[in-house]
Amino acid sequence: MKPDLSPDAVATVVEANAAVIGLTVPPEYRQGVIDNYARMLALAGPVMAFELPKQTEMAPVFTP
Amino acid sequence: MTASITLDSVAIAEQVRSGAVTAAAVTDAALGEIERRDAALNCFTTVQADAARRAARDIDRRRQAGEALGPLAGVPFAIKNLFDIAGVTTVAGSKIHRDQPPALADATAVARLKAAGGVLIGALNMDEYAYGFVTENAHDGPTHNPHALDHVAGGSSGGSAAAVAGGLVPLTLGSDTNGSIRVPSAFCGIFGLKPTYGRLGRSGAMLFAESLDHIGPFARSVRDLALAFDLLQGPDPADPAATDRPPEPTLPSLGEGIGGLRIALAGGYFREGAMPEVLAGVDAVAKALGATAMVTLPQVLLARSAAFIITMVEGASLHLDDLKTRPQDFDPATRDRFLAGALIPSQLYVKAQRFRRWYRDQVAEVFNMVDIILAPCTPCPAPRIGEDKMVIGGVEMLTRPNLGIYTQPLSFIGLPVVAVPVQRPGALPVGVQVIAAPFQEAKALRVAAELEKLGVCAAPVMS
Numbered sequence: 001m002k003p004d005l006s007p008d009a010v011a012t013v014v015e016a017n018a019a020v021i022g023l024t025v026p027p028e029y030r031q032g033v034i035d036n037y038a039r040m041l042a043l044a045g046p047v048m049a050f051e052l053p054k055q056t057e058m059a060p061v062f063t064p
Numbered sequence: 065m066t067a068s069i070t071l072d073s074v075a076i077a078e079q080v081r082s083g084a085v086t087a088a089a090v091t092d093a094a095l096g097e098i099e100r101r102d103a104a105l106n107c108f109t110t111v112q113a114d115a116a117r118r119a120a121r122d123i124d125r126r127r128q129a130g131e132a133l134g135p136l137a138g139v140p141f142a143i144k145n146l147f148d149i150a151g152v153t154t155v156a157g158s159k160i161h162r163d164q165p166p167a168l169a170d171a172t173a174v175a176r177l178k179a180a181g182g183v184l185i186g187a188l189n190m191d192e193y194a195y196g197f198v199t200e201n202a203h204d205g206p207t208h209n210p211h212a213l214d215h216v217a218g219g220s221s222g223g224s225a226a227a228v229a230g231g232l233v234p235l236t237l238g239s240d241t242n243g244s245i246r247v248p249s250a251f252c253g254i255f256g257l258k259p260t261y262g263r264l265g266r267s268g269a270m271l272f273a274e275s276l277d278h279i280g281p282f283a284r285s286v287r288d289l290a291l292a293f294d295l296l297q298g299p300d301p302a303d304p305a306a307t308d309r310p311p312e313p314t315l316p317s318l319g320e321g322i323g324g325l326r327i328a329l330a331g332g333y334f335r336e337g338a339m340p341e342v343l344a345g346v347d348a349v350a351k352a353l354g355a356t357a358m359v360t361l362p363q364v365l366l367a368r369s370a371a372f373i374i375t376m377v378e379g380a381s382l383h384l385d386d387l388k389t390r391p392q393d394f395d396p397a398t399r400d401r402f403l404a405g406a407l408i409p410s411q412l413y414v415k416a417q418r419f420r421r422w423y424r425d426q427v428a429e430v431f432n433m434v435d436i437i438l439a440p441c442t443p444c445p446a447p448r449i450g451e452d453k454m455v456i457g458g459v460e461m462l463t464r465p466n467l468g469i470y471t472q473p474l475s476f477i478g479l480p481v482v483a484v485p486v487q488r489p490g491a492l493p494v495g496v497q498v499i500a501a502p503f504q505e506a507k508a509l510r511v512a513a514e515l516e517k518l519g520v521c522a523a524p525v526m527s
Contacts, residue, residue, distance in 0.1 A: 017407035023388050025403055032400030033407075039465070040376060040404060043369035044412050047419055050366055058417040059424070 004045075010038045069093040070525045072285040073139040073234045073292070077181065080138030083127065087120035087138030091183050094140035097232050098185070101527075106207050107217075107227040109145050110152060111186040116140070119183045134181035135291060141235040144224050145187035146194060147171040147279075148268040156270040157192040157220070159203045160386050160393050171268025172300050173237055173279055180295045185233055188223030192395035194239055194272040195379060195402070196220050197247045197467035198447075202395040206449050209252060210526035211492050215446040218248030218467070221282070225252040228282045231525035235292055236282045241272050242371055243441075243471025245280050249483035250441035250495020254523040255512065256282045257289045260503045261478025262307040264293075265300020273378035274305070275417070276371065276475060284523035286513040289482065290314045293505060307503075314506040318513045325507060327355040330439035330499075333364035334470055338443045339456055345486035345494035346440050352520040353511065359434055362426045367473035370416035370423075374476075376405030377413045397464075424477040431501035436511050440470045441483050441495030474499055482508040484521040496521075 005013065011034050018025050025033050065079065067089035079085045095113050102108050123138050143149070146156040148167035155161045170178065178184060189207045191199055199222025200206040207222040209215040210230035217226040221238025225248030228236050238245045240258040249256030257280045264279050271277050281292035297311035329335075329350050335343065350356070361367075380387065380402050386394070387402055394402065430437070443456055447463050454463045474481055474497065482498040482505075498515075500508040515521040 014404070014407055017409070021384070021406060023384070023403070023406055026391060029391060029400055029403060033403045036401050036404035037407060040373060040408065043372050044408075044416075047366050047369050047373065048412065048415055050363070050419060052415075052418055052422050056418050056422050058414065059421045 005041060007034070007038070010034055010041065013037070067093040069097055069140065069234070070231045071234065072283065073136060073288040074285070076139050076234060077135055077137045080123065081127070081133050087123040087183060088117065090138050091116050091120035091140055094185055094233055101230060102232060104208060104213060105210060105226050105230050106205050107188050107223040107230065107232060108142065108186050109155070109189050109204050109223070112184060116183050116185050123181060134179065135295065136177060137181035139182050139235060140185045140233045141177055141182045142185045142188050142227055142233045143174055143237040144190050144221050144239060146190065146239060146270040147174050147237060149174060149184065149187060152187065154270055156194065157190040157201050157204065160390065167268070169268065172265045173269065173296050176295055176298070177292070182235070188227055188236060190223060191220035192398045193379065193383065194220040194241060194244055195398040197243060197464060199223060199248070200397065200449060202397060208449070209446050211253060214448055215492065216251065216449050218251035218446060220244040222248050224282050225249055225254055225256065228252070228284055229254045229523070229526050231527055234284060235288055237279060238282055239269060239272070240278045240280060240475060241276045242375060242475055243468035245282065246441045246471045246481060246483040246495065246497060247467055249282060249485065250493070251446035253485040253487055253493030254282055254284055255286055255289050255485065256280065256483040257293055257505070258475060258481045259293060259505050260480045262305045263480070263503065263505070264296045265298070265303045265306040267300050267302035271382065273375040275378060276374060278475065284525065286509060286516050287315065287318060290318050290509050309503065312506065314509050317506050318509055320510055322353060322511055322514045325436055325511065326434045327353050327436040327438065327511065328357040328359045328434045329355060330361060330437050331358035332360040334439040337456055337469060338440050341445065341488065341491070342440045342443060342494045346438055346496050348486060349484065349496045349515060349520055350438055352515060352518050355438060357434070359430050359437060361430060361473070363423060364473045366419060367423050367476050368469060370419045371472040371476040373408065373412055373416040376401065377408050380405030420476060427477060435500065435504070435507055437499040439497045439499060441497050442467055443469055445492035445494055470497065478502060480505040480508055482512040484512050484515055485523050486520070487522060487524070
């Protein structure tokens, strides 16, 4: 992924992803959501870039 | 003998069992302190005076009838308002959940403390849905730090920590997803225990981020922490994360000292970005324990980031319906983060969870070399209420997102941690994390008990 999306690109992602799940972000909260999303992306970039062994799986706790 | 609410739970229960004081008198003492001080502290969102007095009278009646009383006989306790209380609506710091019907039964943890003779006094303030480190709740107001009323109590279990530090009750319960027991313990100068993930059953507690949520106790003495932890252990079939390991009581070994324990400081990440007084607290604890070795955990920053992402995704998932239909009813401090969390691509979440597995294995290697690791709880003492930014090492940063930088990478993999307080006369306290390998709470508690015995750590009532 590209961790350094432009502010406009972050806004586009926020709007598109909100549409996918049927979530309307009211205009008065829009900038706050974009700011938080950008903060998350900045943290996510290095996590996504970190190479893990392919056999490293999630560790689910659910046991049927 | 006059009932004193400033004693610890073990001492109060001993007095009640011996007949030196009545449970009714102790309960009245707690209610009196709440009446006298909570307008200033704002710890309690619900006080169940009548139910508490009834429970206390029942304990006194049973004692007079010669019945055996439990280890918490007559001990007033209170809980973060995300735990169910039968007949009370569980709000979890929210406005939205005030519309919900009352809980039908007590949460498992509440029921266990009651069964041991504890007297439930009420429910305590928190950050909305446990998403925060400051307990500046928009609906219920901020909880004030008993050490300095214009400073935060920490969060999200701020009411739980401040009620203990202020001497309103000796024992409370809270929850910790990223630091919500350890941060307020540090800011309020008391002891707190975040057990191993899955160790204590969470059923009847409203979750925040299910794969990271823990519950645990706050107290002013280590023996109270150990006692509460021991009482809270046991199966909880309704919680899919609850361990099926048999309970492992910690109280019997509490006084064994630190002989044989390999204790080290956390270096690298955990020595960076903290105010000098915080590191001085860690060093004072290490010196008292004779710990000089330093260990480095790998990729701690990524661990914190991954915990951040998982929290946003799971938290948003839990509240998605309300985010769609009534976002205006969320606390402004949580709303935008929840909304943003709902929009995170699945690949980020899965990678964060896969990284968690890797990181767990790496840290397990470190625990082959040491038994206990010491680290700061927070980068600073309690900020002022409303303080949005802070400066550490000449760098200005947002306060709220950075209070958990040292706690998040540890709860991320469910390690047990005792937060121990270092008092600083004339200044706000700081906290130190005493970290053990998974399911080794007994070792961390032994270290905390040793620090208490040495006088390095203490949690006096701030009145």
